[in-house]
Amino acid sequence: MKPSDLLSALLAPAGEPQLPHAAYVGLQALLDALPIALMEFRLSGESLVLLTANAAARRMPGLGGVREPGADARTVFDQLASTALIDQLCGVARLGVPLDGRHVLRDGPRLQLAWDIAARRMASDCVLVAVSDVSEAEGLRQALQSCEQALAEARRDLREQTEVFDTMETLARAGHWRRIKDPGETVLLWSPGLCEIAGYERQEWLDPEYAMSGILPEDRPLFEAASRAQDGANVEYRWRRPDGEVRWMRSRVQRVRSRDGVAVQMGVVQDVTEEHRAAEQLREQLVFIQRIASRVPGFIYQYRIHRDGSTASVQYISEAVREFLGVAPGEVMRDHGLLEQRVLPEDVPQVRRSAMLSVRRLVPWQSEYRVRMPDGSVRWHMTSAVPHRESDGTVVSHGFTMDITERKQAEQQIERLAFYDALTGLPNRRLLLDRLQRSVVLSQRTRQQGALLFIDLDNFKVLNDTLGHDMGDKLLIEVARRLVATVRESDTVARFGGDEFVVMLEHLACDSAQAALQVEGVAEKLLAHVNQPIVLGGHHHYSSPSIGIALFGGERVEVHELLKRADLAMYEAKAGGRNTLRFFDPAMQAAVNARLHLEADMRQGLERGEFSVHYQPVVDERARLVGAEVLLRWRHPVRGMVSPAEFIPLAEQSGLILPLGRFVLQQACAQLARWAQSPATAHLSLSVNVSARQFRHADFVAEVLEALREHAANPRRLTLELTESMLLGDIEDAIVRMQQLKREGIGFALDDFGTGYSSLSFLKRLPLEQIKIDQSFVRDVLEDPNDAAIVRTILALAQSMDLQVVAEGVETAGQLGFLRLHGCGGFQGYLFGRPAPLQAWDEMLFSVR
Numbered sequence: 001m002k003p004s005d006l007l008s009a010l011l012a013p014a015g016e017p018q019l020p021h022a023a024y025v026g027l028q029a030l031l032d033a034l035p036i037a038l039m040e041f042r043l044s045g046e047s048l049v050l051l052t053a054n055a056a057a058r059r060m061p062g063l064g065g066v067r068e069p070g071a072d073a074r075t076v077f078d079q080l081a082s083t084a085l086i087d088q089l090c091g092v093a094r095l096g097v098p099l100d101g102r103h104v105l106r107d108g109p110r111l112q113l114a115w116d117i118a119a120r121r122m123a124s125d126c127v128l129v130a131v132s133d134v135s136e137a138e139g140l141r142q143a144l145q146s147c148e149q150a151l152a153e154a155r156r157d158l159r160e161q162t163e164v165f166d167t168m169e170t171l172a173r174a175g176h177w178r179r180i181k182d183p184g185e186t187v188l189l190w191s192p193g194l195c196e197i198a199g200y201e202r203q204e205w206l207d208p209e210y211a212m213s214g215i216l217p218e219d220r221p222l223f224e225a226a227s228r229a230q231d232g233a234n235v236e237y238r239w240r241r242p243d244g245e246v247r248w249m250r251s252r253v254q255r256v257r258s259r260d261g262v263a264v265q266m267g268v269v270q271d272v273t274e275e276h277r278a279a280e281q282l283r284e285q286l287v288f289i290q291r292i293a294s295r296v297p298g299f300i301y302q303y304r305i306h307r308d309g310s311t312a313s314v315q316y317i318s319e320a321v322r323e324f325l326g327v328a329p330g331e332v333m334r335d336h337g338l339l340e341q342r343v344l345p346e347d348v349p350q351v352r353r354s355a356m357l358s359v360r361r362l363v364p365w366q367s368e369y370r371v372r373m374p375d376g377s378v379r380w381h382m383t384s385a386v387p388h389r390e391s392d393g394t395v396v397s398h399g400f401t402m403d404i405t406e407r408k409q410a411e412q413q414i415e416r417l418a419f420y421d422a423l424t425g426l427p428n429r430r431l432l433l434d435r436l437q438r439s440v441v442l443s444q445r446t447r448q449q450g451a452l453l454f455i456d457l458d459n460f461k462v463l464n465d466t467l468g469h470d471m472g473d474k475l476l477i478e479v480a481r482r483l484v485a486t487v488r489e490s491d492t493v494a495r496f497g498g499d500e501f502v503v504m505l506e507h508l509a510c511d512s513a514q515a516a517l518q519v520e521g522v523a524e525k526l527l528a529h530v531n532q533p534i535v536l537g538g539h540h541h542y543s544s545p546s547i548g549i550a551l552f553g554g555e556r557v558e559v560h561e562l563l564k565r566a567d568l569a570m571y572e573a574k575a576g577g578r579n580t581l582r583f584f585d586p587a588m589q590a591a592v593n594a595r596l597h598l599e600a601d602m603r604q605g606l607e608r609g610e611f612s613v614h615y616q617p618v619v620d621e622r623a624r625l626v627g628a629e630v631l632l633r634w635r636h637p638v639r640g641m642v643s644p645a646e647f648i649p650l651a652e653q654s655g656l657i658l659p660l661g662r663f664v665l666q667q668a669c670a671q672l673a674r675w676a677q678s679p680a681t682a683h684l685s686l687s688v689n690v691s692a693r694q695f696r697h698a699d700f701v702a703e704v705l706e707a708l709r710e711h712a713a714n715p716r717r718l719t720l721e722l723t724e725s726m727l728l729g730d731i732e733d734a735i736v737r738m739q740q741l742k743r744e745g746i747g748f749a750l751d752d753f754g755t756g757y758s759s760l761s762f763l764k765r766l767p768l769e770q771i772k773i774d775q776s777f778v779r780d781v782l783e784d785p786n787d788a789a790i791v792r793t794i795l796a797l798a799q800s801m802d803l804q805v806v807a808e809g810v811e812t813a814g815q816l817g818f819l820r821l822h823g824c825g826g827f828q829g830y831l832f833g834r835p836a837p838l839q840a841w842d843e844m845l846f847s848v849r
């Protein structure tokens with residue numbers, strides 16, 4: 001019962017109860033039995049005073065002072081003090097307006113009080129108030145309200161999630177379906193995403209048979225097999241949309257059983273057409289690349305290096321790697337280390353270094369290295385790759401490797417030709433100059449001294465001429481080998497040309513004196529090694545070097561200047577007796593400069609007619625004039641008379657001996673022709689000195705004959721003086737030349753006899769008429785028993801070989817006497833006359849006769 005209904009029932013329509021006391025008591029008891037709190041209040045001024053309350057009111061928690069009649073209504077309803085209840089009750093008492101309402105008080109979420117309160121005016125200014133505790137109902141109501149709210153929120157969440165899910169399916173071009181098999185009926189539900197990718201309008205369910213019709217017939221068995229798989233399966237198939245477009249779908253089909261025992265099959269479907277197209281494009285590109293790769297002369301590859309550089313993998317390598325490295329592409333892609341294993345160990349560090357640099361700096365990579373092929377051969381490869389960084393931080397390089405063996409060989413060949421001497425394999429002049437340049441710069445920085453050793457073989461020309469060029473070459477090769485073997489690997493041994501070698505020593509002591517000691521040690525060793533006999537053609541031969549040394553370091557100096565210094569020092573060594581070493585010093589420089597000036601003056605002298613000839617008489621055993629030796633003279637306007645001993649060697653070196661020799665021959669032939677015209681002189685002969693270079697010249701024979709012809713001179717009156725050394729070279733060629741001239745009547749004398757090394761058999765082969773005993777033996781023939789013995793031996797030898805002998809440098813009657821005594825038939829020397837010009841000759845000729 002509601003309090004308002006109770007009050008309506010209690011109050012008589014007239015409003016005033018007219019009951020006898022007994023009835024009133026009975027009514028009171030009845031009211032006490034009611035579960036609703038009833039209280040009567042009377043209006044007293046602005047307050048309401050409690051008149052009476054039933055038992056339920058007295059028991060009711062929350063009502064204050066209800067046991068005390070006369071209590072103020074504010075005390076009774078103290079918990080509702082904050083409400084307008086009291087005023088409203090007063091209003092009921094005054095105006096009789098009924099009051100009905102629910103009062104609920106909370107302390108946070110906790111319910112404190114929930115009362116339904118009704119009030120009615122009684123006949124007088126009294127008001128009857130009924131209060132019913134509705135806490136339980138209020139709690140239930142609130143709980144219900146909360147549940148409804150939660151449900152609404154859950155619905156909202158579900159809606160949102162469904163929307164998100166649908167959006168996700170749309171974005172992923174994916175969808176799903178569920179096939180629910182109930183006995184008698186099968187339902188197929190499609191998600192909106194699936195409808196979209198399948199090309200259908202959005203709908204929740206489809207006819208299962210109709211749904212399958214989209215799968216291309218040839219792919220349907222695949223799909224059905226996947227549907228039958230117990231544990232689910234993945235399948236890819238083609239789907240024809242209603243508009244006819246065919247798309248690739250990837251699906252995962254799974255069987256599930258719902259809680260109520262209904263069989264459910266689920267499938268997640270994704271449209272993978274783009275993926276298929278990309279893969280197809282990739283395949284096409286790969287085929288394209290493979291086609292190109294099969295036509296390029298090398299192999300192409302792609303490798304990936306992870307961000308930290310720790311791992312790498314070859315992702316693609318073309319088929320040609322088989323041909324170029326002897327490994328299969330698959331093997332390399334499984335183990336990229338196979339590529340490096342082919343590289344020669346000494347080349348690996350630089351290959352790795354350059355590759356890592358390229359990856360780190362993302363710059364193109366290029367490297368040339370050697371690889372060992374499965375058959376053991378070594379080939380040169382060149383690889384180049386372009387790296388780029390992918391979005392995941394890894395670096396991918398695309399590269400190409402080709403075989404450059406032929407190119408390398410050609411380069412090496414070119415380098416060998418350009419920088420190495422073909423005969424000995426040593427660095428040539430160009431390479432030496434290059435290294436020297438670097439070394440000079442380095443020595444300026446480090447202050448460490450370096451040294452140039454200019455080496456010239458002393459008797460190479462003789463040996464070369466004697467034994468022939470083949471043997472000469474072998475000798476040079478052997479000398480080169482010895483030089484290389486003597487110095488350190490870091491030093492340079494170069495062939496400078498002909499029989500000249502240069503050794504460059506580096507990293508010597510900083511102190512010049514100490515460095516000089518070091519170099520001297522090396523030079524002594526070089527001397528000793530080169531001096532060792534060399535076996536050529538089964539015979540021992542001896543070669544010795546002259547070594548000129550120039551130190552460098554610290555000071556700025558041109559490489560050509562250095563070479564000049566070493567060269568000068570080498571000439572000093574030669575002048576010092578050969579087979580020795582000399583250090584450069586400035587005095588040497590001056591000497592060479594003087595030599596160079598002399599050569600220039602000689603050229604000028606030839607042009608200006610500064611040269612002339614003198615004649616030195618040759619007499620027989622009775623001191624009768626039999627002829628003369630023609631000797632070249634040079635009167636320089638400033639230098640005065642220059643000795644042939646000074647300028648002839650230089651003329652030999654520079655080639656000026658050829659025009660000078662021609663000049664002398666012309667003079668001699670002209671003189672013979674003049675003498676021939678007078679019976680007093682017609683018997684006289686002339687001897688002309690011929691140098692080695694002149695004799696070996698291709699036109700020599702012709703020139704001699706031409707000079708004789710030109711002057712109509714008698715060839716039988718002409719003797720050519722040759723030295724042993726110049727005949728030692730190509731002896732066969734020398735003999736041929738001599739015989740050609742001899743056939744014309746020209747005679748030959750062997751000059752300076754005794755100073756050479758000729759053997760008897762060698763002498764016998766030469767078409768000689770005469771030998772000239774060198775003046776060095778004659779000079780001391782009376783004092784030096786050795787010289788006397790030599791002279792006697794020469795005379796005996798000449799006699800046995802039926803050769804005429806002329807003794808040179810006869811200055812005293814004693815010498816003459818000794819020579820005569822031992823059978824010498826010809827004499828030349830100051831005793832009979834000094835070399836003199838023609839005018840002086842006429843007198844001398846007369847006096848001699």
Ligand SMILES: Nc1nc2c(ncn2[C@@H]2O[C@H](COP(=O)(O)O[C@H]3[C@@H](O)[C@H](n4cnc5c(=O)[nH]c(N)nc54)O[C@@H]3COP(=O)(O)O)[C@@H](O)[C@H]2O)c(=O)[nH]1
Nearest residue numbers: 631632644645648664689690691809810811828829830835
């Ligand atoms: N290829 C050519 N060589 C030539 C020619 N003219 C000279 N020469 C060679 O020069 C060298 C020096 O010659 P020269 O100064 O003329 O000396 C010759 C004589 O003057 C000298 N001589 C002669 N008699 C004496 C003597 O009694 N005492 C002495 N101290 N010297 C003397 O000897 C030189 C001749 O030597 P050789 O030729 O060996 O007979 C010298 O090697 C010349 O050969 C030339 O035209 N072409």
